[in-house]
Amino acid sequence: MAQLMIGSSRTSISLVREEINSEYQNPALADAGRGLLQVADLLSRERLLRSSLADSGRSAADRSAVIDQVLGDRTNDLARKLSGYLVAQRWSSESDLVDAFEIAGAQALLAAAETDGHLERVEDELFQVGRALVADGELQLVLSSPAMSAESKQAIITDLLSDKADPVTIELLSFTASHLRGRRLEQSVDTLSRLAAERRDQMVAVVTAAEPLSADQEGRLAAALERIYGSAVNLNIDIDPTLVGGITVKIGDEVIDGSIASRIETARRRLAG
DSSP: OOOOOOHHHHHHHHHHHHHHHTTTTOTTHHHHHHHHHHHHHHHHHOHHHHHHHHOTTSOHHHHHHHHHHHHTTSSOHHHHHHHHHHHTSOOSSHHHHHHHHHHHHHHHHHHHHHHTTOHHHHHHHHHHHHHHHHHOHHHHHHHTOTTSOHHHHHHHHHHHHTTTSOHHHHHHHHHHHHOOTTOOHHHHHHHHHHHHHHHHHHTEEEEEESSOOOHHHHHHHHHHHHHHHTSOOEEEEEEOGGGOSSEEEEETTEEEEOOHHHHHHHHHHHHHO
């Protein structure tokens, strides 16, 4: 699983995440995630196709048409739609395009797990099981061996975790372990854990208010955030009287500061010159 992206790829992967968020609660999202991972596998093996789809000299519409024709009925409609959207973006390299399909597939599966109420479990398992996997030197050596087939690696993960972990956890770890593409297993598993943590943080708004919000205020705030982020947002509310009035909202790395204390501090700094 890919590490952080830079340049145009970073912007593009953010747009892809928003597109996936817009399909939140779509019952086809989990299968779409599996389809995106299948495309990642295909592109990792087909150099000419990968090069064609990453060629920014071709129009976005042309690239989308190519992937739609290639996929045909191999995946569901949502996977084809997301694939078309994904290849229409600009990527800094062919490798980033493959990485993007891996990330998008994982994000779709994590979003589906969230809808089913399993995301917290999956996040914990990815972290705990991931740590156990990388701590086993012999197992890590086997899973990192280019001599072992992807199918054999997937079978090992499935046998180890069957009946012990959430199906989404098993799917993500199986795919990642069998598609390292020269990356370290530990780094790839850490990326999965980060994606799961980001998914939870992104959809949980930490609201700090000077006084408790009424049920109506909570409902209106949740609805407003849902419109912004394209997904249901859970509110975790903390009370801090020092805010004087207003609220601050933190979702992931984003902070919306509407507190009176913040306005007072801003005015004070301006007066101080």
